[in-house]
Structure formats: structure tokens, C-alpha cells
Amino acid sequence: xxxxxxxxxxxxxxxxxxxxxxxxxxxxxxxxxxxxxxxxxxxxxxxxxxxxxxxxxxxxxxxxxxxxxxxxxxxxxxxxxxxxxxxxxxxxxxxxxxxxxxxxxxxxxxxxxxxxxxxxxxxxxxxxxxxxxxxxxxxxxxxxxxxxxxxxxxxxxxxxxxxxxxxxxxxxxxxxxxxxxxxxxxxxxxxxxxxxxxxxxxxxxxxxxxxxxxxxxxxxxxxxxxxxxxxxxxxxxxxxxxxxxxxxxxxxxxxxxxxxx
Amino acid sequence: xxxxxxxxxxxxxxxxxxxxxxxxxxxxxxxxxxxxxxxxxxxxxxxxxxxxxxxxxxxxxxxxxxxxxxxxxxxxxxxxxxxxxxxxxxxxxxxxxxxxxxxxxxxxxxxxxxxxxxxxxxxxxxxxxxxxxxxxxxxxxxxxxxxxxxxxxxxxxxxxxxxxxxxxxxxxxxxxxxxxxxxxxxxxxxxxxxxxxxxxxxxxxxxxxxxxxxxxxxxxxxxxxxxxxxxxxxxxxxxxxxxxxxxxxxxxxxxxxxxxxxxxxxxxxxxxxxxxxxxxxxxxxxxxxxxxxxxxxxxxxxxxxxxxxxxxxxxxxxxxxxxxxxxxxxxx
Numbered sequence: 001x002x003x004x005x006x007x008x009x010x011x012x013x014x015x016x017x018x019x020x021x022x023x024x025x026x027x028x029x030x031x032x033x034x035x036x037x038x039x040x041x042x043x044x045x046x047x048x049x050x051x052x053x054x055x056x057x058x059x060x061x062x063x064x065x066x067x068x069x070x071x072x073x074x075x076x077x078x079x080x081x082x083x084x085x086x087x088x089x090x091x092x093x094x095x096x097x098x099x100x101x102x103x104x105x106x107x108x109x110x111x112x113x114x115x116x117x118x119x120x121x122x123x124x125x126x127x128x129x130x131x132x133x134x135x136x137x138x139x140x141x142x143x144x145x146x147x148x149x150x151x152x153x154x155x156x157x158x159x160x161x162x163x164x165x166x167x168x169x170x171x172x173x174x175x176x177x178x179x180x181x182x183x184x185x186x187x188x189x190x191x192x193x194x195x196x197x198x199x200x201x202x203x204x205x206x207x208x209x210x211x212x213x214x215x216x217x218x219x220x221x222x223x224x225x226x227x228x229x230x231x232x233x234x235x236x237x238x239x240x241x242x243x244x245x246x247x248x249x250x251x252x253x254x255x256x257x258x259x260x261x
Numbered sequence: 262x263x264x265x266x267x268x269x270x271x272x273x274x275x276x277x278x279x280x281x282x283x284x285x286x287x288x289x290x291x292x293x294x295x296x297x298x299x300x301x302x303x304x305x306x307x308x309x310x311x312x313x314x315x316x317x318x319x320x321x322x323x324x325x326x327x328x329x330x331x332x333x334x335x336x337x338x339x340x341x342x343x344x345x346x347x348x349x350x351x352x353x354x355x356x357x358x359x360x361x362x363x364x365x366x367x368x369x370x371x372x373x374x375x376x377x378x379x380x381x382x383x384x385x386x387x388x389x390x391x392x393x394x395x396x397x398x399x400x401x402x403x404x405x406x407x408x409x410x411x412x413x414x415x416x417x418x419x420x421x422x423x424x425x426x427x428x429x430x431x432x433x434x435x436x437x438x439x440x441x442x443x444x445x446x447x448x449x450x451x452x453x454x455x456x457x458x459x460x461x462x463x464x465x466x467x468x469x470x471x472x473x474x475x476x477x478x479x480x481x482x483x484x485x486x487x488x489x490x491x492x493x494x495x496x497x498x499x500x501x502x503x504x505x506x507x508x509x510x511x512x513x514x515x516x517x518x519x520x521x522x523x524x525x526x527x528x529x530x531x532x533x534x535x536x537x538x539x540x541x542x543x544x545x546x547x548x549x550x551x552x553x554x555x556x557x558x559x560x561x562x563x564x565x566x567x568x569x570x571x572x573x574x575x576x577x578x579x580x581x582x583x584x585x586x587x588x589x590x591x592x593x
Contacts, residue, residue, distance in 0.1 A: 003366070010363040014349070017360075021351035021392075091347035095408075098311045098341040099364040100333055260314060 004108075007101035011109025012116075018083070019117055026121070029079075033072040033125050037065060038132060040191070047192075054193040056224050065129045066217040067190025069149065070210060072125045073118045077153040078181050080114030081160030085173060093257060103257060104250035107165075111157045111249065118153035119146055141220045148220075151242050152213045158245030165256040190214050194227035209241040262289045263322075264416050264448035265310065270319035272305050279305040281472035282319070287450060287465075289415075292442055294463035295452040296564065302472040303452040304344075307420055310450070311341045324415040337366075340409030340447075344421040346401040348393050354380070354404050355389040361408040379407040382444065383437055399430035403437060410441060417441070419451040423458060435461055456560035466560075468567050475567040483563040488516045490532035491562055494539070494553040495524050501546040508542045517566055528558065528566060 019025075041061035051063050087093040096106055123146065136142070159180065167173040187201070188210040194202055205211050211227075212234040219225045219234075265287040272280040280302045287293040295303045308314040310323055312332040321328045324338040348357045355376060362372045380386045383403040393401060402422070409417055422438065423431040439462065442449055453459050459466050460480045467477040476483065499505070506525075509518060514531040529535050532555045543550050 006363075006366075010360070013363070014360050017352055017356065018349065091343045091345050092349070094311075094313060094343055095341070095347050095361075096364060097313060098336055098339065099361075100336045100366055101364055258315075260308075 004102055004105050007105030008109040008112060010101065011096070011106050012112045013109075015083075015110055015113030016116070019113070026124075029076060029121060030072075030124055030128075032075065033068050033121075034128055036071060037061070037068040037125065037129055040064070041068075041132075044191075050196060051193065054195045054226055056193070056222070056226065058222060061129075061132070062134050062222060063193075063218070064191055065134045066221050067188070067214055068129070069122050069125055069145070069217060070152070070188075070190055070214050071185055072122045073149050073153045073213075074156060074181060074185055074210065076118035076121045077114050077157035078160045078177055080117065080157050081110065081162075081164040082170075082173060084110065084161055084164035085167065085170060088257075097257060103254040106257075107158075107161050107249050107253035108246065110161050111154055111246070114157035114160070115150050115153035118157070119150045122146070122149045136221065137223050145217055145220050148213060148216055148238065151238060152209075155209070155238075155242040155245040158249035162249045162252040162256075165253045184208060184210050187211075188214050189218075189227055209237060212237040212241075263287060264289045264291070265293070265321070265323055265450060267310075267321040268319055270306070270309065270321055271317050272302075272309060272314065273317050278472050280309070280316075283469075283472075283474055284319075285467060285474060285477055287448060289448055290446055291464045292438075292449045292451070292462055294459040294466045295450070295469055296454065296456070296459045296466050296560075297452075297469040298454055301469045303469055304420060306469070307418055307450070307452055311339060311418055312336055337412075338415045340412065340414035340417040342406050342409040342417070342419045342422065344424055346398070346405050348401055348404050348408070350394040351392060353390050353392055354385055354396070357393060357404060358408060358411060362411050365412040367412055375411050379410050382410070382440065383407045397430075399426055399433060402426065402430075402434060406434075406437065406441070410445065413445060414447060416448045416450060419449065421452055421454070423453075423455065431455075431458070438462060456564065460560050468564060470568040476563075480560060480563075483560065484558050486516075487528040487558045487563060487566055488514070488530035489557065490529050491556045491558050492527040492529060492532055492535060492539070492553065493524065493556070494527075495551040496543070497549040497551060498523060499546070499548045501548060505542060505546050505548050508546070509539065512538050519566060519569065526562070526565070528562070 041064055044064070045060045048060050051060055056063055097103070126142065130136070160177070163176050164173055167176065187205045187208050189205065190210070194205060194211070197205060212229065215227050215229055216231065216234040216238065219231060225231065263286045267286070268284045270280055270283045271278065283306065295306065297303050305314065309316050309321055309328060312328050312335050315329060323335045326334040326338065328335050349360070352360070358376045358379065359372065362375060367375055377386070380389055383406065385400060385403060385407070388396065388400065393404065396404065406419070406422070419438070423434050426434065435458070438449065441447070451462065463480065465477060465479050466483065468475045478486070496502070496505070506518070506520070509515060509525070509527065512535055514529045514535050515527050516530065517528040519526040527535070536553070536555065539553070540550070
């Protein structure tokens, strides 16, 4: 157990070192969520009455800011696994596989690094949100919000790492990522309240872990609970999602890297 | 005491047998080379030894541990330097070695000492704080080799250590490999398709072709077994050709004859006496000799004599494609 922690940290350290040396990417990856919060937040500002109908008193942009924080987390973590493919192509993976570290530790280290990077990106988006006038009733809430973003991204990066370990090519990987990323974001209350969805869509949305994460962040950020889901259920769903993804990813990753690339 | 022991090792991908019933042993402290064309099964064998692939059947012991049952102990005792350079470009040389030390569970208080030691050995101490992206191809290769030494493995695997490097750099890498061998007293197993490399570095060579080992011996013995001279001649087509061959085989100094259409290669121990006899026979049979030359054997000739074709042959390229397709299908 001790050695798995050490090995996970080794891979985590390596991923973060690489991230630090490719800083230009940080700003580029911020552009998309920034456009969402600035452009979409203003385009839909007239929908305030709709939001108010479900008991939310603030501006639309304050309603959707938690959604954009999660959007950042979704896309940073779902793209994050792509270097698994490069590692297999350029031999780092074989180097790690012929050393005594455990296979699961490679996957876990990558996931941990991706989730920290996602949290960094999300904190920059919170900064942008504050700059364009979104207010926090309780600034201390930023601490649990970051905790939730880290946990959520840890689980979500598992999807990316598993897909990258399974995919034979970049094309397959990006295809799968596009297939999953946007729908999971759209089928959540990130942009509009759950109550406004048609029934059948609401049912699908309630099967989506993104939904519970958005509700949780929104409740902490604005103090409004929405969607009729108690906070403890959201917390349980989030933890269950993370634990399941960690387990699935270590299994899938270990199985896939033992096959020839 | 053997560092590598393998018995009837076989690996097949579908109907393609990449490694076919291979058995051999490598002594402790030996430099052993696997020589063969692309697609001969060298890399597959090395992947089995380094626990990256599981054999279809047979057994392999590395440093006394079974690659199937005891993979973790095998990994603790081997260093593996891959064909392509695998260092992280954006990290510095030292950071790369630090990463490698951690991957190999080197105790914390030993790490710095070990890194200094290998940096000194491969003469990169002055460049250690520069990002690897600024290194030349030869320097990257040296850094990669250094990474394989940090944990003082019992067996070092080098897959095509000098492929893609220029001739001076290649010689430099050979010097480092020899230095490592003396200083760490480790067993080195390498694959190569350069005759010169095998000749220069290896105590013993195994020639592998089509997944099978054709011969294992020291480079010297291999060359001597062919006699000390080679006569190559090209003749014009003639109905007496078969008779001509039969007569040549009767000459006592000729050890072996290889035939490629009308080109004949005769391995002999006494060329100067053989040549007049060849002319005698050919004029008796009315066969016209187009060219004739007398040379000393090289490992190239050894290779041809055992496999019947040159190391860079179209046939082997074809095999490689099949192997690749099979591997891809396996992953689906």
C-alpha cells in the first residue's frame, strides 16, 4: 500500500513537471470556458424570469457560473488523458511498465495530476467570474468548491485515461471524447434548471453524475438549492462516482497496457 | 551461473510465429548480441524478457526469476533501454534521471549519489541542468542508457542501441557500453542489425532469422568456421551448371557453397590454391566466368551463410508488415 502511494506520487510528479513546462496551454484552455461565461452568460441574461420561476433570485450569469466551473473541470479532465497515448507511442509507458512500479499507480498518478490541473483551471475561471461581477455570498465556500472540483475531476479523468489506454489511435480517442464530453455537460443543470427540462430529459439528467456536482457547487456558491435533490444525496453520488471511476480505471488500464501497442 | 536462461520460448500472433522454439543461455557478465534483420523476432524476444509480452509457450528466467510467475522480481533486476529515445524532452537531464530513480524505487538517500555516478560515467555532468530538448541525438541516447543503470540492474537490455546515430556517435556509444560493462560488471543483452556492432561489442552472438536461432557462437569462431577466405564468382548460364557445382564441391579446401542464381560464394581455407582449380574445371566444362574475387570473411558473410540471404532483404520487410498487422488485430 505504501509503495502504491509512492509510485502514484512519482507519476503525479512527472505529469505536473510536464504541465509546468508547457504553460502556454494554460491560457489557451481558458479561452473556451471564458467565452461561455462572458458570451453565453450575457446572451441568456434575458432568461432571468425563467430562472426566477424556480426560486433563484440573482442574475442569469450567477446561475450559470457554477455550470461553467464544472465545464472547465469536465473538459480539462476529459482531454487530460491524451498523453497516455503519447506515452505509449514514445516509449515512456514501456519504461514505466518494465520498472517495479504497479500498473494501477500509473493510472492513479495521471488521474491525480489531471484533477489538480483541472482545479487550477477552474480557480482561474472563478477569478474571471468574480472579475465580471459574479458575487459570492460567502467567500469561504471557495474551499469546499475546490474540493468538489478536485474530486469530480479525479473521477472524470478516469474516463479519459481509460479511453486513452483502450484507444488504438488519436482519432478514436478524440472521437470518443467528443461523443461524451458535450452531451454529459448539456444533460445537466449547468445552463438551465433541472425543473425546466422535459420529463424524459430530466430522468436522463438524473443519471448523470455531472448533474449532482453542478447542484452541489451551485448550492455552495449561491446558497440556493435547486432541482429538489438534498445536498447529502449529491455528496454520496459524487463520492460513489469517484470510487467507481478509480476502480474501473485501474482495472481497464492494467488490462489494456498488458496488451502490445 | 546464468543471467538469462530460456527453453523452447515461443510467441505467436495468430498464425504468425514471431519467436519459434528458442532456447539459449547467457552467462553472468557476458555481452550477448542478438543479430537479425527487422522482423526476425529480436524485439519480440526482448519484450518477453522485459515482461512486456507474455510468451505463448516455453520458459524464460532472467537473473533467476521466471518472467511469467515472478515478473515483479524480474523488473527489479533489469534495466531496459529502448530503441527509440524515451527521455522527457521538457525535463532537464537530471530531472529525467530523478524520475527514473523513483520509478525504480532507489532509496531516497541514495538517489543523488547514483545520479552523480551515472552522469559522470556518460559524461553529461556539465549539461545536467539543461532541458533535454537542447540535447543532440547521441546525448539523448546516453541519457537513456544512464537511466537504465541507476538501480544497478543485474541484466541490462539494449534494443538497437545505436540505430539512427551517425558513425562517430555510434563508436562513442560502443565505448560507453564497454565502460559500463567493466565498471558495473553487469550482463548485457543487446539486439542489433549492424554486423560491425555485434562484432565490436559482443562476447557471443546469436543469429536469429524467421523467429529461429540459426547459430550461437563468438564472432571469431563464426568467421573461422567459414574458413579464412571467400571467393565470389559470377558465371554465364550454361547447361553444365549443375555439373560445375558438383565438381566445385569436390575441391577439398571448400567448406561451403552458397548459390544465388549465377552468383556463387565459396567459403574456403586456401583461396590461392582453389582459384586455379576453379578455372581448370570451368574451362573443361566450357563455362565462362564473368567475375571472380577473393575476400576475407566478415560477419555479413557469416549471416548470409546461415540464413541464405542478406540482412537487408525484401522478404524480411514483408514479414514485418504481417507482424504489424497481426499485432494490430490482436489489440482490437
